[in-house]
Amino acid sequence: MVVLYLIEPTDAGLIAALRAEGLPAPDAGRYFSADHHGAVVGYVGLEGEGRDLLVRSLVxxxxRKARGLGARVLAAAEIIAGDxxxxxxxxxTTAAEPFFARHGYRAANRQTAPEAIRRTREFAGLCPASAAYLTKDL
Incomplete structure (x- = not known):
């Protein structure tokens, strides 16, 4: 089981992991370290308030890759998002669309995103227009 722990966006491990994957530095939202059997195996962020939340930088x-941990981190993030x-x-995403599609995320038109999601820094400018926009109902 993967357990998520709330961390500061200035956490050195988080920043290093994002940098290693070429992902944007954390700016807004809540970030979590993912713990599996007492060791940090990854990170994920959730941004927003209310019914619509943006998944940020799951890494x-x-x-620790190729052990099914990404799916476990995502599942834990979805539980927290529901909470x-x-x-x-x-x-x-620019590279992980197949991964997210396997876990129930579906392609959507960026123009249909809620205003609060479109205003996020990631949506408005960090991710290129060519990035796939995906959604999932919890």
């Missing part, structure tokens, strides 16, 4: 550490009052998750 599994390089030495936060989220009903729909949104994300942008």
């Amino acid at each position: 599994v550490l390089a030495d 936060m009052g989220g009903a729909r998750l949104h994300l942008l």
Whole structure:
């Protein structure tokens, strides 16, 4: 089982993991370290309030990949999102669309994203227009 722990966006491990994957530095939202059997195996962020939340920068550490941990981190993030009052998750990705599709995320038109999601820094400028926009109802 993977357990998520709330961390500061200035956490050195988080920043290093995002940098190693070429992902944007954390800016807004809540970030979590993912713990599996007492060791940090990755990180994930959730941004927003209310029913619509943006999944930010899910990453599994390089030495922990290919063990099914990404799916476990995602499942744990979805539980926390539900606990936060989220009903729909949104994300942008340039490289992981097949992974998220296997876990129930579906392609959507960026123009249909809720205003609060479109205003996020990631949505408005960090991710290129070519990034896939995916959503999932919780």
